[in-house]
Amino acid sequence: MIGKMAAVGNVLRLLAAFVVLAVVAGVLAAGLAIPAVGATGSTVKGGVSLFNELPGDLTQSPLNQQSRILDAKGGVIATPYSENRIIVPLKRIAPIMQKAQIAIEDSRFYEHGGVDVRGLSRALVSTVQGDKQGASTLTQQYVKMTLQENALQNDDQEAAQAAVARSGIEGISRKLQELKYAVKLEQTLTKDQILEGYLNLAYYGDLAYGVEAAAEHYFSTSAAKLNYNQAALLAGLVQQPGVTDPVHYPKAAQARRDVVLDRMAQLGVITAQQATAAKKVPVKSMLKVKPAQNTCQRSSEPYFCTYIIAWLQQQKVLGADPAERLKNLNTKGLTIQTTLDPSLSDYITKTLRKKVWAGDPSGVGAAATIIQPGTGKVLAMGQTSKFPVGNQKGKAYTQQNWNVDAKYGGSTYGFQIGSTAKMYILADALSNGIPVNGSVYAKAAGPSRPAYYSRSDNSDSCKDWQTWPVRNDSNWGGGPMSLWTATGASVNSAFASLTMKLGVCHVIDTMTKMGLHMGNGAALPKYPTMALGAGTISPMTVASGYATIASGGIYCQPTPVVSITDSTGKKLPLGANPCKRVLDKDVAAGVAQLLKAPLTMPGGTATGLGVPGRPSAGKTGTTDSHVQTWFAGITPQLATAVWVGTGIGTGNGVPSTPFSMAGKRIGGIYRGNVFGADIAAPLWQSIMTRASKGMPVEQFPKASSKVTNGDYVKIPYVVGMSTSAAKAAIEDAGFDAYNAGQSYSTYPAGTVAGTTPSGSALRGSSVGYYISTGYVPKPPKPPATQKTKKKPSSSSTSKKSEKPKKSKPKPKPTKTHHG
Known part of the structure; x- marks a missing residue:
């Protein structure tokens, strides 16, 4: 202890001798190095040597500052940061602010050379006495704050504490180092540069x-x-910000403000x-506090905020791994320009909540995403839930974004x-020559009578399944059905037959190349049920798939960002969105034409629910037991998917396991069996009408005759064959x-007598074969000439009662087709 005190005393003597020498020579105001030659006394020489040996160049790490996430109109969505700082040049700081800070911290700032000898003497006395007061120049304070900031950025708590030490050996050592740095700094920077850095x-x-x-925070x-x-x-807050900030300590802040005034x-900066x-104005009345937007809880678009931050963590341009990318987002002062239209997103949310309330007692939720075809830009999104702020709880609240995949904060799996x-399936069919x-031949099926498909019905190698039962929402007796009718009425057995014809693997490959994947990121399993919508997918993924049709066959990954700019204004090389052609544009035009059927065909699943005054196309979706419902559709400029369903799992008493919506009161209205046309399609119509407002009316491209009418090819000669061989x-x-x-024919009974149609038919169409009866009935005899006969008397002749004979259905007369 005695040794330590002796060391302290020695250092104090050194510092005192140095100050005295500095005052005499004036070197602190004029230069950096003090020559020991000519100095008298070992103590003074030792002090000079000690000072000269200290580092002189102050290295400043780039300041942590907030980044900004902007919407498409330039509004601020969020300002992620580890330190809420916005760096601005001195010219963007009011002169009165500059003068106020100088007045209270260092009124002789523009007169001294970095060290004010009078102030230094006072600081020395305070330090020796253990007083926590300080009388450093503004330049010295800037040095101290820089050292502390550097230490904190390096996660060096010991160095951070040493940078602000006020007493003892550490305090003296810090003061000496501040002196050296301050003098050097005044030689390398102008006063204005130092003031700018300080502020x-x-x-x-x-x-x-x-x-x-x-x-921004205190006064907006x-x-x-x-x-x-x-x-x-x-200006008054800098000395003790932890106990004088006006939000938490308004009285202390007011007292300190009055001292500054x-x-x-x-000093004559303002008049008496x-x-x-100014003193008569209460601090509380001055405040117009702007809540921090560093977290998505405080964001103007919280669900989009969580999505975009997760998306940014996937971008390699921001760092080596997600953790580094997030750190850079929070510290580097980036400007992220996004694609989001905030007014459209707000409209989506309000519109959805009119039909499905936030925290609806039924446990049903709804969400919608709008994608721009040809670019993949995410224009808007919304959902019925509310994003919790603080400890808000209840059925209405969840942080889960139902629109996106799990890796972006979405549901674990998505929704069927x-x-x-x-x-x-239509895209795959038209790509393979079906016009x-x-x-297509649709097997007979109904709500209670499924049609069965087996592995032998499938045309490709995807046979890792046994039997596929397929039901229709209404009864169908079986037979050929046009694609237009099958699409408009959404006949499951027709599309199941089409899938078997095309091949399960083939259909799922087309789905995959059009961007369809499971909500957890996994690839679609190659089971036939995937073709009829058993896959659990996010609304954004569905919207981007439909956007492929509107764009003429070009698939673009959904993207929420236009550009990322660093703090110097330089754009980071994000690269172009990976768009690629996955369908022939003629095929895409044909699919769009067929997708008009649900909206325009009499008896279509969503007849009359298109966008008024604009060409529109789309498809309803309803899963088994009415668990999930959808409408996904397009205009030439927009693609939107609307989901209404269950299994949202908010963690606040709402089930995460999907359940039937049938018989529930949704949005205050009792619903029986809920289909895609009941809630989702009207919501889609409202959203798309609003989103299309002001856009020019454009038409879908017209499909070529080849895609519309198909290739007519020769029907093979099958007359006389067995039915199995002909088939x-x-x-x-x-x-x-x-x-x-059956058909009357002289060919052996049970063999094929001909086909319908005959000659040629559309490639991929249905061709029927007639089975021969084995005979042709003789033509009836012409009626004989009638002679006048005497009617028998009623008394001599009696009628016999005859039972009507049961007639067998006659085979259809058919022309035999050869070739």
Whole structure:
């Protein structure tokens, strides 16, 4: 202990000798190195040597500052940061703010050379006495704050504490180092540069770093627009920001502000009358606090905020891994320009909540995403839930974004998409030569009578399944059905037959190349149920798939960002969105044409629910037991998917396991069996009408005759064959074969007598084969000439009672087709 005290005394003597020498020589104001030659006394020489050996170049790490996430109109969505700081040049800080800070911290700032000898003497005495007061120059304070900031950025708590030590050996050592750095700094920077750095670095309390962030936080204004009373309040906070910030300590802040006002008046910065008037204004009345937007809880678009931050963590341009990317987002002052239209997103949310309330007692939720075809830009999104702020709880609240995949904050798996998946089957069918005007043989099926498909029905190698039962929402007796009718009425057995014809693997491959994947990121399993919408998918993914049709066959990954700019204004190389052609544009036009059927066909699943005055196309979707419902659709300029369903799992008493919506009161209205046309399609119509407002009316491209009418190809010669051989030959030629019934023919009974149609037919269409009866009935004899006969008398002749004979159905007369 005695040794330590002796060491302290020695250092104090060294410092005292150094100060005395500095005062005499004036070297602290004029230069950096002090020559020991000519200095008298070992103590003075030792002090000079000690000072000269200290480091002189102050290295400043780039300041942590907030980044900004902007919407498409330039509004701020969020400002992620680890320190709430916005760096601005001195010219963007009001002169009165500059003068107020100088007045209270270092009124002779523009007169000294970095070390004020009078102030240094006072600081020395305070340090020796263990007093925590300070009388450093503004330059020395800037040095101290820089050292502390550097230490904190390096996560060096010991160095951070040493940078602000006020007493003992550490305090003396720090003061010496500050002196050296301050003198050097004044040689390398101008006074204005030092003042600019100070005002951007200083902590102003309540998590506001730098004067710009403080002005925004406390007064909802910029540093450039501060008045003298606001400037005095902020300038006073720097000395003890932790106990004088006006939000939590308004009385202390007001007392400190008044001290600054008096000092400003004393120095002639303001008049005495101005100071008196300003003191009468309560600090509380001055405040217009702007809540921090560093977290998505406080964001203007919280669900989009969580999505975009997760998306940014996937971008390699921001760092080596997600953790580094997030750190850079929170510290580097980036500007992220997004694609989001905030007014459209707000409209979506309000519209959805009119039909499905936030926290609806039924446990049903709804969400919608709008994608721009050809670019993949995410234009808007919304959902019925509310984003919790603080400890808000209840059925209405969840942080889960139902619109996106799990890796972006979405539901764990997504939601089954039902018959919206039929769009992908149509794309595959038209890509393989089946025309818009073509047909498919739909097996008989109804709500209680399924049609069964087996592995042998499937045309490709995807056979890792046994039997596929398929039901229709209404009864269908079986037979050929046009694609137009099958699409408009959403006939499951027709699309199941089409899937078997195309091949399960083939259909799912087309789905995959059009961007369809499970909500957890996994690839679609290659089961036939995927073709009819058993896959659990996010609304954004469905919307981007439909956007592929609107864009003429070009798939673009959904993207929420236009550009990322660093703090110097340089754009980071994000690269172009990976768009690629996945469908022929003629095929896409044909699919769009068929997707008009649900909206325009009499008896269509969503007849009359298109966008008024605009061409529109889309598809309803309803899963088994009415668990999930959808409408996904397009105009030439927009693609939107609307989901209404269950299994949202908010964690607040709402089930995460999907359940039937049938018989529930949703949005206050009792619903029986809920279909895609009941809630989702009307919501889609409202959203798309609003989103299309002001856009020019454009038409979908017209499909070519080849895609519309298909290729007519020759039907193979099957007359005289067995039914199994004829069926195989017809199917090998690319047609759907079906039994068209019996026909009078002299060919052996049970063999094929002909086909319908005859000659040629559309590639991929249905061709029926007639089975021969084995005979042709003789033509009836012509009626004989009638002679007049005498009617028998009623008494001599009696009628016999005859039972009507049961007639067998006659085979259809059919022309035999040869070739």
